[in-house]
Amino acid sequence: MSDWFYLLPQAILCAGGLAALGLGAVLLRPAPGLQLGGALLFLAAAGAIVLALPAAGPVLDDMLAFDGIVRFYQLLILGSAGLSLLFASRYASLRGLAGDELYALVLFATLGMLLLAGAANWVIFVLGLELFTLCLYVLIALDRGRRTSLEAALKYFVPGAAAAGCLIFGVALIYAATGSLDLASSLASTAAGDVASFGPGLAGLALILLGVGFKLALAPFHLWAPDVYQGAPAPVAAFLATGSKVAVYAALLRLVAALPADAWQALAPVFWLLSAATLLAGSLPALTQTRVKRLLAYSSVAQMGYLLLALLAYPAAGPAPVMFYAAAYVLMDLGAFGSLGLLSPVSGDLDALEGFAGLGRTRPWPAAVLAVSLLSLAGLPLTMGFVGKFVVFVAVVRAGYPVLAGIGILGAVVAAGAYLRVLGALYFGRPVHAGQGQPPGPAAYVALGLVGALIVLLGIVPGPLLGLLR
Amino acid sequence: MTAPVLTLLCPLAGAAVLALAGRHLPRRVAEVVAVAVVLAGFVAACAAWAGFDGQSRILHLASWFSVGHLAPSFSLKLDALSLLMALMVSGVSALIHFYSVAYMRRDQGFVRYFCYLNLFVFSMQTIVMADDLVFLFLGWEGVGFCSFALIGFWSEDAANVAAGRKAFILTRIGDVAYLVALALIVTSLASTSLTELNARAGLLAPDMVTLLGLLFLFAACGKSAQLPLLVWLPDAMAAPTPVSALIHAATMVTAGVYLLMRLAPMISLSPAAMLAIAAIGALTAFFAACAALAQHDVKRVLAWSTVSQVGYMFLGLGAGDLTGSFFHLLVHAFFKSLLFLGAGCMITAMHDDHDIFRMGARLRRHAPGVFAAMVMGACALGGVPPAGGFFSKGRILFAAFTAPGLAERLLWVLATAAALLTVLYAFRLVFVAFFGQPAGQGGPEALAPVPKLMLAMLWPLALLALAGGALNLPGEAPWSGWLGHVLAGVPGVAALPEDNEALVSALDALISLAGLLLAWRLWGPKNLMDWRRPAALAPRVHAFFLSGWKLDALYLAAVARPYQALALWLWRDVDGRGLDGLALGAANLAGNASRSLRRLATGRVTATLVMFALGLALILLIFSVRAA
Amino acid sequence: MSVYGVLFYALGGLMLAATTLAVTSRSLVHAVVYLVNAFFATGLLFYLLGAPLLAAFEIIIYAGAIMVLFLFIVMLTRQDKPLAGGVSLMRWLLPGLTSLVSLAAGTALVFSGGATGVPLAPAMASPRDLGRALFSRWWLGVEIVSFLLLVALVGALYLGRAPREGAAAGKSPGDAP
Amino acid sequence: MIVPFGHVLLLAALLFLMGLSCTIARRNLVMILIGVEIMLNASGLALVASSLRWMSMDGQALTALILGVAASEVTVGLALVMAVRRASGSLDADRQTALKEDDR
Structure with a gap:
């Protein structure tokens, strides 16, 4: 099969983005259904091709990799984009934000994420990351008439630009050390020689870790997350929290896989510290948080901590825990942010805890999906979150990091209290303003149903998926 | 073997139906669904028991998922212990469901209520029958969640919601220990099956067994409200009364001790863990009995009494007598649900007033049936022969007495003292609530009628509570020791030596009768009526105050002042400031950490950048040290 | 030299x-x-x-x-x-210190092996060489950069235009004064 | 020879750290952007020198691509800065604190 086929999903997304822009140029006010349908069609086509392509080594002059792991993460990214759009379409059109930019930028961002997830070369790594980051800057500022939306974009942009600078300098240092821009061979060349000659490369890895840590909101590089999630429109926050994280995570996974054992020895303590800090910095602040979007932001920081735990265990335990937890994370955060967006009134996203009072009765379906997502985030059994945490903890303990597992369990317990407060407000609170918010619309119902059902279903019968991942 | 599965699944089906369609069903239909599924579960449990041939077996329903060599599965362990427990749980739940129909007859949220209640029964049966520790954890979390939801059920009052959260978080602290133990088991045995664990416990290092035992003990303490995690249970009385009866008396609080019973073969390998269980049990039994002596709220008396009685179960188990512990668990389930349901009737009659000092003799005249039931319940609770509690508690005291070691002997002394307190507070409740003369504006003018259905549910329980001793009568007669015979095949069950049994039983009987007399002397109607009419002394409120606990304290001063002081001290200071403080202290610590971490997020974008610089310097330092 | x-x-x-x-x-x-x-x-x-x-x-x-x-x-x-107060010395203290630490640790890393002591020999890559490398080996990168520029254009236009009238401009709970 | 390779890297690292410090220490958003430009420029220097060190065109090619990255980032960044200024009336990064933790 020709290498070119491996570029087909990306090409389709390019075409989709351009089509969305063109549609906006030709028709002044395209019907929202047309835009949404078209974007979903392109995403689905890309997904179908990703699904159909056979696994291969590096393709296209060693620019892209495509193996089972990449396929899984790319599907996850496409799914996240699709669900985010389903959640976003009516949200955006109610608020007058559903221009061609929304759809085009989501498709371009997805393109960047696919590239990053499949990058086999530092150049593609950097450029893919830049592409979706640039799209996200604009998407976060989508509600540009609102000061908070712009401020959130600024708070993502400033550290983001600095992080990009760090990342690129890191790549430059790795290139300086090894003379190769190929992801695998630049890292593997440390194995042949001594670690000492890789010195600049280690410094480069530190910088790359910083850049990646910013994108994943790992502590201590996570301080932007609560502000940005709070200010961003909820469906955009959903996309930001899931798609971009998963793409970066997939790249990080490949990076770790490519590291030779002795370099991993040097890196592991740093990962240890990062994951411990992230678990604590994500779980503890949630405890006293009274703004739900910020709470979800901290929670997604904590989830990154669990993913990092799984990554630490990856060399010992294989990819199944990492991948399963990533899938669980995507569904939980999409469900949480997406339903939060649906529950919100047009005048601005729901945030303060009091606003959620009694919504379990007045808006049963979005509230139920929010509740399921929160229970899953808290790790209660029969949800995907539980199975994911269990699988990760087992892997981590087996890999010889019992202390980290303990911190993780502790974090889960602490955070459960925070989620419980939201649940309490949803179902026990007295409704403050009845009838706020608009009906979600059919597209959002599809997304709600999918997310809710998958979280529960894969919590009860995770076997097939886990089997597939192994 | 479909019957055990039906026991498990019927309540789940009910919960699902109510959750999905409950809103659209007529009230009567929803109630019938809720009660019918639990009744069906009970019938299935009966069938399972009837079809049980004494052979323990594992029923593998489905695989859940697998990680490495580890494959948690939905599998059930069916032996005498689990089937009897399932029978008790479903039977008591069925009665309480019936009762709830009447109790909740005016409440609008009945669908939610019954949905949680059915879900609870499912979760509890999961704990009872699961063979897999991960599957068991599902039930373990499930009962915690349902308890949270039901304690906060009347959510108009923020205190109720707070109580629900307190319960959930404190039991979740126990869950940490469960998960850590699970992780240890996973790494050392690569299996999560209870049966496997018990069978291969001998292969583990002794220290490991002790550690596991202590971890599971801590987890059980959370669920069973034992020291030091007991403070949630009295607050949990915010739940509707049938819920208190079901969850906080008969079933969920016994989940902890039941888990330890299941693990008995493993834990019994570690004398230290066994002693810890016994010690926690005896201390809690004494502590809670003291606290119960000082309460005014009828439900809180019963709540503390539950804590105390579950302490006895721990003591029995720690003393190595699983049979006795389980015996007490069953009998306690009967008489405690009887007492709670009776209390529900009292509260209904009193228009939701919980204070026993405002009830008095008129309540006895208004609802003699309730009075009779409460007396029977108090007899069983206080261990007055020949009620059920006499035999079951006696068995545990005897087990503690015969256990080797000085420590156990001391615990026996403590538990015997607690037995005296038990009969005192049990009859204090009866005498004050049914013979007292509330003065002034003590409660409503006219008492409300008690629904017949509620009353009807008391009698089967009263019968069981009184005759519960027949399950395991002492002696050599053919009908005695039935429970012991049945449980003989269960791993971890050991027989007791026979000597001195009569002596210890006689002592128990003596204590309970003495306590009964003392209670009559202290709180009996004669004494209460002797007191000068308080209305003449002071305004009405003050009068109530006097005839309330001040009178109480006066009479106590003669004989029981030390007890009273101790009780108040334990209740107010140790519990209120000490234990609550401990739990709150941990919470405050977390809260402060939380706030200081949040303070990092100043909203300034430069804060993030500063972290970049710091993090970069740190990572580079680590790398340069590692590379050097 | x-x-x-x-x-x-x-x-x-x-x-x-x-x-x-x-x-x-x-x-x-x-x-x-x-x-x-x-x-x-x-x-x-x-x-x-x-x-x-x-x-x-x-x-x-x-x-x-x-x-x-x-x-x-x-x-x-x-x-x-x-700019008023833009360059106070205190604000430079922390970045300066961390930069010094990073520089020290980084230099130790960079010069830890002999590889960085290699002298650079003068050489010249003709524009033709770079062009060939860009469009044969790195064509995918060039394509991505073209999309980057497109996105930048779309984004700048979107952000630069004033928000549409009538679009919900109410204050959200997050809009603290 | 020109100079040892390490000296060029050192120069690049110095420039990079100056840029990073600039983003931290300066409060004006335009100055922060300038800091980012300095960081990217330093990367370019390191890449070009490495290209010479390894005698391959890869570093130079990446430098050329990074020029594009820098241009697009500055475009969006400046547009965003302008929009923020329109909304909040200030270019001071530390004044953009409508989003922050509550004091509870």
Whole structure:
């Protein structure tokens, strides 16, 4: 099969983005259904091709990799984009934000994420990351008439630009050390020689870790997350929290896989510290948080901590825990942010805890999906979150990091209290303003149903998926 | 073997139906669904028991998922212990469901209520029958969640919601220990099956067994409200009364001790863990009995009494007598649900007033049936022969007495003292609530009628509570020791030596009768009526105050002042400031950490950048040290 | 030391000096002008290191286009007056300290092996070589960059346009005063 | 020879750290952007020198691509800065604190 086929999903997304822009140029006010349908069609086509392509080594002059792991993460990214759009379409059109930019930028961002997830070369790594980051800057500022939306974009942009600078300098240092821009061979060349000659490369890895840590909101590089999630429109926050994280995570996974054992020895303590800090910095602040979007932001920081735990265990335990937890994370955060967006009134996203009072009765379906997502985030059994945490903890303990597992369990317990407060407000609170918010619309119902059902279903019968991942 | 599965699944089906369609069903239909599924579960449990041939077996329903060599599965362990427990749980739940129909007859949220209640029964049966520790954890979390939801059920009052959260978080602290133990088991045995664990416990290092035992003990303490995690249970009385009866008396609080019973073969390998269980049990039994002596709220008396009685179960188990512990668990389930349901009737009659000092003799005249039931319940609770509690508690005291070691002997002394307190507070409740003369504006003018259905549910329980001793009568007669015979095949069950049994039983009987007399002397109607009419002394409120606990304290001063002081001290200071403080202290610590971490997020974008610089310097330092 | 070496250190010193002045300048206009100097020096260094086309790019794009863009913004926002309190010494303390630590640790890493002691031999890559490399080996990167520029264009247009009238402009709970 | 390779890297690292410090220490958003430009420029220097060190065109090619990255980032960044200024009336990064933790 020709290498070119491996570029087909990306090409389709390019075409989709351009089509969305063109549609906006030709028709002044395209019907929202047309835009949404078209974007979903392109995403689905890309997904179908990703699904159909056979696994291969590096393709296209060693620019892209495509193996089972990449396929899984790319599907996850496409799914996240699709669900985010389903959640976003009516949200955006109610608020007058559903221009061609929304759809085009989501498709371009997805393109960047696919590239990053499949990058086999530092150049593609950097450029893919830049592409979706640039799209996200604009998407976060989508509600540009609102000061908070712009401020959130600024708070993502400033550290983001600095992080990009760090990342690129890191790549430059790795290139300086090894003379190769190929992801695998630049890292593997440390194995042949001594670690000492890789010195600049280690410094480069530190910088790359910083850049990646910013994108994943790992502590201590996570301080932007609560502000940005709070200010961003909820469906955009959903996309930001899931798609971009998963793409970066997939790249990080490949990076770790490519590291030779002795370099991993040097890196592991740093990962240890990062994951411990992230678990604590994500779980503890949630405890006293009274703004739900910020709470979800901290929670997604904590989830990154669990993913990092799984990554630490990856060399010992294989990819199944990492991948399963990533899938669980995507569904939980999409469900949480997406339903939060649906529950919100047009005048601005729901945030303060009091606003959620009694919504379990007045808006049963979005509230139920929010509740399921929160229970899953808290790790209660029969949800995907539980199975994911269990699988990760087992892997981590087996890999010889019992202390980290303990911190993780502790974090889960602490955070459960925070989620419980939201649940309490949803179902026990007295409704403050009845009838706020608009009906979600059919597209959002599809997304709600999918997310809710998958979280529960894969919590009860995770076997097939886990089997597939192994 | 479909019957055990039906026991498990019927309540789940009910919960699902109510959750999905409950809103659209007529009230009567929803109630019938809720009660019918639990009744069906009970019938299935009966069938399972009837079809049980004494052979323990594992029923593998489905695989859940697998990680490495580890494959948690939905599998059930069916032996005498689990089937009897399932029978008790479903039977008591069925009665309480019936009762709830009447109790909740005016409440609008009945669908939610019954949905949680059915879900609870499912979760509890999961704990009872699961063979897999991960599957068991599902039930373990499930009962915690349902308890949270039901304690906060009347959510108009923020205190109720707070109580629900307190319960959930404190039991979740126990869950940490469960998960850590699970992780240890996973790494050392690569299996999560209870049966496997018990069978291969001998292969583990002794220290490991002790550690596991202590971890599971801590987890059980959370669920069973034992020291030091007991403070949630009295607050949990915010739940509707049938819920208190079901969850906080008969079933969920016994989940902890039941888990330890299941693990008995493993834990019994570690004398230290066994002693810890016994010690926690005896201390809690004494502590809670003291606290119960000082309460005014009828439900809180019963709540503390539950804590105390579950302490006895721990003591029995720690003393190595699983049979006795389980015996007490069953009998306690009967008489405690009887007492709670009776209390529900009292509260209904009193228009939701919980204070026993405002009830008095008129309540006895208004609802003699309730009075009779409460007396029977108090007899069983206080261990007055020949009620059920006499035999079951006696068995545990005897087990503690015969256990080797000085420590156990001391615990026996403590538990015997607690037995005296038990009969005192049990009859204090009866005498004050049914013979007292509330003065002034003590409660409503006219008492409300008690629904017949509620009353009807008391009698089967009263019968069981009184005759519960027949399950395991002492002696050599053919009908005695039935429970012991049945449980003989269960791993971890050991027989007791026979000597001195009569002596210890006689002592128990003596204590309970003495306590009964003392209670009559202290709180009996004669004494209460002797007191000068308080209305003449002071305004009405003050009068109530006097005839309330001040009178109480006066009479106590003669004989029981030390007890009273101790009780108040334990209740107010140790519990209120000490234990609550401990739990709150941990919470405050977390809260402060939380706030200081949040303070990092100043909203300034430069804060993030500063972290970049710091993090970069740190990572580079680590790398340069590692590379050097 | 060869004449190349002298040139390198001279240009390096110039870059450092100009950059220092730029980052500490109290006036935005001055900062941009210093930066143009630094970029010129970088361009010359590129030439010295054998990249003539990049040297031209650096001067045209960085020193030219981007810096002019900055100047426009500075003028548009009327930020041409000296900034008050923008350069207090205290604010430089923490970044300075961490930079010193990073520099020390990084230098230790960079010079830990012998690889970095390799002398650089003068060589020159013709524009043709770079063009060939870009469009044969790195064509995918070029394509992605083209999309980057497109997205930047779309984004800048979107952000630059005033928000549509009638679009919900109510205050959200997050809109603290 | 020109100079040892390490010296060029050192120069690049110095420039990079100056840029990073600039983003931290300066409060004006335009100055922060300038800091980012300095960081990217430093990467370019390191890449071009490495290209010479390894005698391959990869570093130079990446430098050329990074020029594009820098241009697009500055475009969006400046547009965003302008929009923020329109909304909040200030270019001071530390004044953009409508989003922050509550004091509870």
